[in-house]
Amino acid sequence: xxxxxxxxxxxxxxxxxxxxxxxxxxxxxxxxxxxxxxxxxxxxxxxxxxxxxxxxxxxxxxxxxxxxxxxxxxxxxxxxxxxxxxxxxxxxxxxxxxxxxxxxxxxxxxxxxxxxxxxxxxxxxxxxxxxxxxxxxxxxxxxxxxxxxxxxxxxxxxxxxxxxxxxxxxxxxxxxxxxxxxxxxxxxxxxxxxxxxxxxxxxxxxxxxxxxxxxxxxxxxxxxxxxxxxxxxxxxxxxxxxxxxxxxxxxxxxxxxxxxxxxxxx
Amino acid sequence: xxxxxxxxxxxxxxxxxxxxxxxxxxxxxxxxxxxxxxxxxxxxxxxxxxxxxxxxxxxxxxxxxxxxxxxxxxxxxxxxxxxxxxxxxxxxxxxxxxxxxxxxxxxxxxxxxxxxxxxxxxxxxxxxxxxxxxxxxxxxxxxxxxxxxxxxxxxxxxxxxxxxxxxxxxxxxxxxxxxxxxxxxxxxxxxxxxxxxxxxxxxxxxxxxxxxxxxxxxxxxxxxxxxxxxxxxxxxxxxxxxxxxxxxxxxxxxxxxxxxxx
Ligand SMILES: Nc1ncnc2c1ncn2[C@@H]1O[C@H](COP(=O)(O)OP(=O)(O)OP(=O)(O)O)[C@@H](O)[C@H]1O
Ligand SMILES: [Mg+2]
Numbered sequence: 283x284x285x286x287x288x289x290x291x292x293x294x295x296x297x298x299x300x301x302x303x304x305x306x307x308x309x310x311x312x313x314x315x316x317x318x319x320x321x322x323x324x325x326x327x328x329x330x331x332x333x334x335x336x337x338x339x340x341x342x343x344x345x346x347x348x349x350x351x352x353x354x355x356x357x358x359x360x361x362x363x364x365x366x367x368x369x370x371x372x373x374x375x376x377x378x379x380x381x382x383x384x385x386x387x388x389x390x391x392x393x394x395x396x397x398x399x400x401x402x403x404x405x406x407x408x409x410x411x412x413x414x415x416x417x418x419x420x421x422x423x424x425x426x427x428x429x430x431x432x433x434x435x436x437x438x439x440x441x442x443x444x445x446x447x448x449x450x451x452x453x454x455x456x457x458x459x460x461x462x463x464x465x466x467x468x469x470x471x472x473x474x475x476x477x478x479x480x481x482x483x484x485x486x487x488x489x490x491x492x493x494x495x496x497x498x499x500x501x502x503x504x505x506x507x508x509x510x511x512x513x514x515x516x517x518x519x520x521x522x523x524x525x526x527x528x529x530x531x532x533x534x535x536x537x538x539x540x541x542x543x544x545x546x547x548x
Numbered sequence: 549x550x551x552x553x554x555x556x557x558x559x560x561x562x563x564x565x566x567x568x569x570x571x572x573x574x575x576x577x578x579x580x581x582x583x584x585x586x587x588x589x590x591x592x593x594x595x596x597x598x599x600x601x602x603x604x605x606x607x608x609x610x611x612x613x614x615x616x617x618x619x620x621x622x623x624x625x626x627x628x629x630x631x632x633x634x635x636x637x638x639x640x641x642x643x644x645x646x647x648x649x650x651x652x653x654x655x656x657x658x659x660x661x662x663x664x665x666x667x668x669x670x671x672x673x674x675x676x677x678x679x680x681x682x683x684x685x686x687x688x689x690x691x692x693x694x695x696x697x698x699x700x701x702x703x704x705x706x707x708x709x710x711x712x713x714x715x716x717x718x719x720x721x722x723x724x725x726x727x728x729x730x731x732x733x734x735x736x737x738x739x740x741x742x743x744x745x746x747x748x749x750x751x752x753x754x755x756x757x758x759x760x761x762x763x764x765x766x767x768x769x770x771x772x773x774x775x776x777x778x779x780x781x782x783x784x785x786x787x788x789x790x791x792x793x794x795x796x797x798x799x800x801x802x803x804x805x806x807x808x809x810x
Pocket of ligand 2: 595596597634710
């Protein structure tokens with residue numbers, strides 16, 4: 283019944299149907315927030331009125347864009363480096379059981395490194411430019427991706443492994459045509475985690491020491507008590523993270539349309 | 549002429565939960581070339597285990613198996629064996645044609661040759677309208693037909709089929725049986741077929757082998773001499789009902805004997 287009513291609905295109507303609850307929430311939040319600031323006397327240092335934040339964004343777009351761009355580049359570069367390295371390491375460990383056994387406890391340790399703890403050391407090693415931020419983002423990307431990918435490479439169904447054995451598949455064929463495709467859902471789950479983590483990593487590293495980026499912008503605005511600017515910067519960093527998440531989701535939909543998790547989200 | 553499959557004094561013991569479990573004991577079976585043999589027996593009697601030994605998925609604890617006179621491992625390497633598993637086992641990221649092409653791909657057959665061969669096979673299982681569908685868009689019966697097409701596409705000498713039609717309804721099962729008989733009559737393949745269904749076993753086979761459990765062993769064999777091509781009318785023949793009755797006796801007799809023996 284629901285299937286029928288869904289297919290009968292036209293496309294724009296369907297989109298509207300999915301979007302309106304979120305829109306209503308946004309409007310309600312905006313109205314309450316606006317009233318709290320302008321009519322109920324909520325102090326500006328707690329949360330400036332939404333229109334003040336927008337005003338700040340439109341009056342000083344350059345610094346937002348310039349610093350946002352820096353953070354975006356740091357996060358994406360770190361993400362790319364981390365993913366490439368993780369896939370490489372996962373494939374090496376996967377083909378060398380001994381090394382994998384030896385390494386896996388340390389990978390779990392790595393996954394649980396609190397980012398703020400490692401960032402100062404990385405900045406000492408790589409200076410306070412963009413490189414150190416890229417490295418921190420890469421570290422935070424690397425661990426989840428390598429752990430999930432290794433797990434995914436073992437996720438092939440026992441019966442499918444038997445099938446490949448009966449079909450006399452070589453080791454490399456088994457890797458390329460069975461184990462790697464089976465690992466993709468795990469890989470994408472990791473990418474989704476890592477996409478948020480790499481933005482977080484870049485911003486937090488900028489807090490510690492930087493001369494540009496969203497974290498830097500937030501810090502300098504905080505020194506001058508410029509709360510509208512802080513919140514405008516927060517909005518930009520959230521936008522970057524969302525953009526990132528969206529790209530990963532679209533890639534997942536294109537590359538593994540067959541997987542149930544993709545189907546369920548449609 | 550060497551037989552297609554020879555299992556001699558086959559025994560398989562599994563380690564299970566600290567103890568040992570004898571899944572097969574002194575199992576002897578010879579399947580001649582171009583013969584259709586059914587294995588029938590209660591659940592857990594070791595039917596799948598027999599097939600897995602022949603396909604080199606298990607190394608038997610004792611005894612020996614040869615396929616076309618050579619060890620299973622070599623027969624697998626020569627791609628002489630096709631296997632239809634108890635579940636369809638399709639790769640979910642490949643559509644129907646890509647799934648059927650998998651054995652050809654793994655054997656290094658060029659795509660230009662593989663595609664028409666796979667298409668022809670898919671037509672034979674009646675799924676031409678679904679070549680682009682993914683497994684989760686197919687019914688269980690359709691998935692099983694894809695799996696059968698995949699096992700036939702390499703034209704193997706010997707096909708091992710593990711309850712391929714168990715998940716199908718009666719009507720589709722009859723259809724598939726007719727279809728399989730046609731395939732068998734038109735080719736020179738040898739089929740070793742596992743089923744729970746006595747009627748199906750008799751209709752398809754030259755020989756029905758009844759097994760019992762704990763330990764897995766053969767209790768009785770029946771030759772089916774009804775002429776081929778087989779027809780539905782033959783289910784009303786004297787031979788059919790005689791074998792059916794005897795097989796039932798062997799089967800349920802075997803089942804109760806095991807229970808009493810416990
Ligand atoms: N890998 C294994 N480890 C331990 N025991 C096993 C293993 N594989 C099979 N067995 C046991 O061996 C026995 C025979 O199993 P098998 O799968 O061959 O039975 P089957 O005749 O095919 O049954 P069914 O009709 O239910 O498919 C069963 O009792 C099963 O529990
Ligand atoms: Mg079985």
